[in-house]
Amino acid sequence: MSPRYESAEVAAALGVPTVSFLGAGVFGDTWKVGDHAVKIICKDGYPPERIAREVSGLSRVDSPHVVKLVQAGAVSLGGQPRPALTFEYIPGGDLQQKLDARSRPTSMEALGLLQGLLTGLRDLHGADGTVHRDIKPQNIALRDGRWDLPVILDLGLAKSTTEKTVTIYPGHIGTAPYMAPEQLEARRARKAADLFAVGVTVRAAITGEHPFYEAGQHYTYDEALKQIDLGPTPLPETIPSNIHNVLDLLVRPAEFERGSATSNLRRLAAAE
Numbered sequence: 001m002s003p004r005y006e007s008a009e010v011a012a013a014l015g016v017p018t019v020s021f022l023g024a025g026v027f028g029d030t031w032k033v034g035d036h037a038v039k040i041i042c043k044d045g046y047p048p049e050r051i052a053r054e055v056s057g058l059s060r061v062d063s064p065h066v067v068k069l070v071q072a073g074a075v076s077l078g079g080q081p082r083p084a085l086t087f088e089y090i091p092g093g094d095l096q097q098k099l100d101a102r103s104r105p106t107s108m109e110a111l112g113l114l115q116g117l118l119t120g121l122r123d124l125h126g127a128d129g130t131v132h133r134d135i136k137p138q139n140i141a142l143r144d145g146r147w148d149l150p151v152i153l154d155l156g157l158a159k160s161t162t163e164k165t166v167t168i169y170p171g172h173i174g175t176a177p178y179m180a181p182e183q184l185e186a187r188r189a190r191k192a193a194d195l196f197a198v199g200v201t202v203r204a205a206i207t208g209e210h211p212f213y214e215a216g217q218h219y220t221y222d223e224a225l226k227q228i229d230l231g232p233t234p235l236p237e238t239i240p241s242n243i244h245n246v247l248d249l250l251v252r253p254a255e256f257e258r259g260s261a262t263s264n265l266r267r268l269a270a271a272e
Contacts, residue, residue: 065120092145112148135197199250
C-alpha cells in the first residue's frame with residue numbers, strides 16, 4: 001500500500017530533512033523519523049476518542065512487549081491538521097512480514113513468541129483494564145527480527161464489527177479473521193478477545209495457515225462462527241505439550257474457558 005502523501009511533504013510537515021515510509025494502514029501512514037516511528041492519521045473525520053484511547057492506554061503501561069509512546073501531537077498535511085503519534089522505532093519488521101516470507105518459528109521460538117505476547121497482554125490488561133481489541137500479525141513487531149521479542153503495536157485501534165463478510169486472502173490475513181466469537185457476534189470485546197487473537201496469531205505463525213478458515217474462501221459471520229465451533233486445525237506433533245495446551249485454551253469459543261494472560265503464563269512455566 002502506498003503512502004497518502006509524498007515523503008518530501010511529510011518531512012516538511014515534521015520539520016526534518018528526510019523520512020522513510022514504513023507502512024500504511026486503514027487510517028494512516030507510519031514513517032521512520034530518526035530513531036522514532038511517527039504514525040500520522042490521514043483519514044478525515046477520524047474519531048478523536050480513538051486517539052485519546054491509544055494515548056491513554058500507552059501512558060498507563062510500561063512493558064518491553066508493548067510499544068512505547070514518546071509524544072502525541074499534530075502535523076499539517078493536505079491543508080488540515082492530522083493527529084501524529086511518535087513511538088519508539090522497533091527494527092526487525094513485523095510478524096506479518098515473517099508469515100509472508102513463509103518463515104516459521106522453531107518450538108523454542110514459538111514458546112518465546114507466545115510468552116512475549118502473553119506478557120504484553122498481562123501488562124496491558126493490568127493497566128486499568130486496557131483491552132487492545134485488534135491483535136493481529138501486522139500489529140506485532142519483532143524486535144531485531146527475533147520471534148521471542150514480540151512488541152504489541154497500535155493499541156486501541158479497534159476494527160468495526162459491522163462488516164458483512166470475513167475474507168481470507170492467500171498470504172495476507174486481515175483483521176476480521178482474528179476476531180473472537182464474541183466480536184463476530186457484535187458483542188463487546190473484553191480481555192478474552194485479545195487472548196483468542198493471540199492464540200490464532202501464534203497458531204498461524206507455527207503452521208503457516210489460519211487455524212479456522214481456508215485461504216481464499218469467503219465467510220459470513222455466521223459461517224465463521226461455525227468454523228470456530230468445529231475447532232482449530234491440529235498443531236504439529238513436534239510442538240511441546242505446554243505450548244499445545246495453552247494454544248488450545250486460547251482459541252476456545254467460550255470466553256471464560258480461555259483463562260487470563262497471567263494464568264496461561266503460569267501454565268507455560270509450570271510445564272517447562
